[in-house]
Amino acid sequence: MERTVFYISDGTAITAEVLGHAVLSQFPISLNQYTIPFVENEAKAHEVRQQIDDLYQKTQQKPLVFYSIVSPEIRAVIEASQGYCQNIVHTLVAPLQQELGIAPLPSAHRTHGLTASNLVKYDARIAAIDYTLAHDDGISLRNLEEAQVILLGVSRCGKTPTSLYLAMQFGIRAANYPFTADDMDNIQLPAALKPFQHKLFGLSIDPERLSAIRQERRENSRYASLRQCRMEIAEVEALYRKNNIRFLNSTNYSVEEISTKLLDILGMSRRMY
Template sequence: MATARPVFFVSDGTGITAETIGHSLLTQFSGIKFVTDRLPFVDTLDKAVDAAERIRSAGEQAGVRPIVVSSCVDPAFTAALAGSGALMLDIFAPFIEPLERELGQTRQSRVGYAHGIVDFETYHRRINAMNYALAHDDGARLDYSDADLILVGVSRAGKTPTCVYLALHYGVRAANYPLTPEDLESERLPAVLRQHRHKLFGLTIDPIRLHQIRQERRPDSRYAQLDTCKREVAQAEAMMRREGIEMLSTTHASIEEIASRILEALDINREMF
C-alpha cells in the first residue's frame, strides 16, 4: 500500500484560502493518497519555525517529501517554512509580480488581512443575513418582504445549510419554506409564497438519498419511509414545474455549487467574503 503524502495548509490567518485552493489542486491527482493538516495563525517567525519542524517530522515519518500550500504573506515566514524540506506552493507567488508591474506598486505584506474584519459594513451585513436565515428557517416566519431569496422543497432537501452558507459567505438574506404534505396534496404553490414568486428557487433530491437522510433523523418513521420520500419528491417537482420555479437537485452537488447556481439563476450579484 502506497504511503500517504503529508500535505499542510499553512497560513498567517485562518487558513481558509490555502485549504480551499489546496484541496482543489489535490483533487486533480487521482490514485494518490494524501493526509492533510491545516496550520492556521502562523503569524510570527517562531511559529513558522515550529511549523517547519512539524512538517519536517511528518515527512520523515511518512518517508516521503511533504507538500506545503502556503498563504503566508511575510517572506521571512515562507523562508522558515521552506527549511522543512517540503515542496513549497506559495498561492500568492504567481500573481504578485504581475500585479506589481501592472499597478506600479509593490505589495504590502499584511499578515492575517484576508479574513480579518476589513469592512465593518459588509461584516455586519453577513451577521444580519445569518440572523435572518436562522429566524426564517423551515417556515418559522412567513414575512418574506425583506428576503433576497426563498428556497422551497421537501423536508431535508438541503435548504437550511444552503441558506446558512449564502448568508455567511455572501451576506444574502435567504429564507426557506418546507413543502408539507398538505401543500403537496393541494398541488398549488402555498399562498404565502405566491406574491414572492420572483424570489423562489426549488431544491430537490433523489428519493433514495432523502430516505437515507430521514432515516438518520427519525428512524423507521412514516416520514422516513422510501415510499413517502418518492411520493413527496415527485409531487414537489411536479408543483415546481407547473409553477415555473427553477430547481436543482442537491443529491450530488456541493453546497458551494448549489449556492453559485442559485445566485446565478436569481441574478443576485454579491462578492464572496
C-alpha cells in the same frame, strides 16, 4: 502513493487549504494533511519547521508545504525547511505584477480579516445570517419582502443548509418554506408567498436519496418510506411547474454547488466576503 502536506499561514489558513487542496486533488495520491494557522512569529515558525524536518527525517520524503505568510523573516524560516515549499499567493502575484505595472503591498491584507473598511459589509453578512435563521423552515412568513431568495421544498431536501450557506458565504437573506405531508392532499403555494414569485426557488431530490436521508432520522417510518418520498416529490415538482417556479434537483450537488447554481439561475450577483 501517500504524501504529507502542510497548509501554513499567518492568518486563518483557509485560503492555503482551499487552494492547496484544489491543486493536490488533481493528482492521484492520498494525503495526510495538517493545517497550521496563525504562524505569526519566528518562534512559532521554527516549531513548524522542526515538525517538517522531523517528518522528512522519518520518511525520507519531502513533505509538501503550501504557505502564505506576509513577513519575509517568518517566511524565510519555513522556506529553509526540508519540505517542498510553495508560496501559493506569491506564485500568482509575480506574473500579475508585470501586467499591472505596480508593486504589491502585501502587509495591508488579511484575506478573512475584519477591518474598518469591511466592517459595514461584515455586519450586513451577520445580519443576513440572523435573517436566515429567523426565516428558517417557515418559522416566520413576516418581512418576506426583505428576503432575497425564498427556498421551497419537502422535509430534508437541503433547504436549511443551502439557506445558511447563502447567508454565510454570500451575505444573502434566504428564507425557506417547507411542504409537509399534510400539504400533499391539496398542495398549493401559500398566499403569503405569492407576491414574491420572482424570488422563489424550488428544491427537488431523487426519492431514493430522500428516503435514505429520512431513514437516518426516523427509521422505518411512513415519513421515510420510498412510496411517501416519491409521492411528495411528484407533488412539489407539479406545484413548481404549475406556478412557473424555477427549481433544481439537488441529489448530486453539495451546498456550495446548489447555492452557486441557484444564484446563477436567478441571475443574482455574488458578493465576496
